[in-house]
Structures are given as structure tokens and as C-alpha cells.
Amino acid sequence: MDLLELQDALASKSFQRIGEICDELMLQVASSGISFQKEWPYSIHLLGHLYVNDLNSARFLWKSIPSGIKESQAEVVAAWKIGQCLWIRDYAGVYAAIRGFNWSPEALGLVTAFEESYTKRNFQLLVSAYSTISVTDTAQFLGMSEDDATNYVLQHGWTLDSTSRMLSVRKPEIITEQKLDSSKLQRLTEYVFHLEH
Structure with a gap:
């Protein structure tokens, strides 16, 4: 079983490719009839699907893992625990x-890259869903202490009402660029030309 492509993806931090690489390798190995269950990197495979938020593939993989592997490899169970919490939206x-x-x-x-990505995704969720939110809820969504969460969002332009412990969310400025359609420019030119002559 050649896991070189997987090892290269891990080394180069191409984490978004991990689940797909593992799926392809698993199909290749399975089609050759070689038994691979004990050596297969199930935890990496699960985490690869979770990294790209592919919960359906992670669930399917979990169901296909032999019970003996689940009982003997604690890291596989730990990876699945993350998946279960994602499934039920248990942010904390x-x-x-x-x-x-x-x-x-x-x-x-x-796992570290997933945690960073997950925090950024949750922050963007808060920005899009709230205009005000409590410090406690913010900390829960971002997986930080209340002080760390407050400092994190203040760095992103939010404001804190220290009396009520409520944060005001700073919405990003929406910049709309007006694109010039060349056909409209042509018609305008013809119209101006017609008026002048």
C-alpha cells in the first residue's frame, strides 16, 4: 500500500485534498483485493473529510470502519467525536x-489547521448572523475564553459594552463595483454622436 501521495499532501499542508486522496487510495487498494484494514490511516481519512466539511462522507466512512478498529484505535474514535459534534452543531x-x-x-x-479554519468559519457566521451578541455566546462559538474571544473580535472592529457584556458586530463594508458594459458605451457614443450632428 503506497501512501506517498497522502504523506506528501500532509507534509505540504494540502489538507483540503486529504479526504479525496484517501478515498481514491482506498478504492485502489480494495479493488486489488489486498487486506488493508489494520494499516489504513482511518483517523487521517476522517479528519480529511471533516476539514472540508464533508460530513456525509465522514459518516459513511465511520460506518464502514470495522468495529475492531474502532475499539483498538482511540484516535479514530476521537476524530469521529469531532464529526458528531459538527453534525449536531455543538460548537463548544x-x-x-x-x-x-x-x-x-x-x-x-x-487537526490544528482544522481548528483554525473552524474558528474563522464560525467568526464569519457570527458576522453574518448577528448585530449584537453576548461575550459568553461569542466565546462558546469561537472556542475561546471570554477574554480571548473579546480580544479576538475587538481586533476585528467589534465594540464592547462592558456594562451589559454585549458585543456589537462590525459588518464588513460592501463594495459594489459598477461594471461598464461595452454595448451600453457603444449606444451612448452613438446617441451623443447623433445629438451633435
Whole structure:
């Protein structure tokens, strides 16, 4: 079983490709009739699907993992715990699942990158969904302490009412560019020419 492409993707931090690479490799190995279950990097495979937010593929993979692997490889179960929390939108649970396990060196970079990406996605969700939100809720969504979450959002232009402990969300400025349609310019030119002559 040649996992060189997977190892290269992990080394180059091309995490968005991990799930797809693993799917293809698994199909190749399975079609050759070679038994690979004990050596397969199930935790990396699961985390690869979670990294790109492909929960359906992660669930399908989890169901296909032999029970003996689930019982003997704690990292596989830990990766699935993240998936379960994502599935039910337990934001704080996702962070607890990430931080509650001592990840292998092979998985650590992927898990760290996932956590950073997840925090950024949640921040964008807060920006789009709220105009004001409590410090406590913000901390829960971002997986941080209340002080860290407050500092994080203040750096992004939010404001804090220290009396009510409510944060006012700063919406990004929407810049609309008006594109000039060449056919409209041509018609305008012809119209002006017609008026002048």
C-alpha cells in the first residue's frame, strides 16, 4: 500500500485534498483485493473529510470502519467525536473534542489547521448572523475564553459594552463595483454622436 501521495499532501499542508486522496487510495487498494484494514490511516481519512466539511462522507466512512478498529484505535474514535459534534452543531463540543485528545504527530497538523479554519468559519457566521451578541455566546462559538474571544473580535472592529457584556458586530463594508458594459458605451457614443450632428 503506497501512501506517498497522502504523506506528501500532509507534509505540504494540502489538507483540503486529504479526504479525496484517501478515498481514491482506498478504492485502489480494495479493488486489488489486498487486506488493508489494520494499516489504513482511518483517523487521517476522517479528519480529511471533516476539514472540508464533508460530513456525509465522514459518516459513511465511520460506518464502514470495522468495529475492531474502532475499539483498538482511540484516535479514530476521537476524530469521529469531532464529526458528531459538527453534525449536531455543538460548537463548544467540537473544540472540546479537538483539545481533549493527544493527537499523533501525523494528525496534529491537520487537526490544528482544522481548528483554525473552524474558528474563522464560525467568526464569519457570527458576522453574518448577528448585530449584537453576548461575550459568553461569542466565546462558546469561537472556542475561546471570554477574554480571548473579546480580544479576538475587538481586533476585528467589534465594540464592547462592558456594562451589559454585549458585543456589537462590525459588518464588513460592501463594495459594489459598477461594471461598464461595452454595448451600453457603444449606444451612448452613438446617441451623443447623433445629438451633435
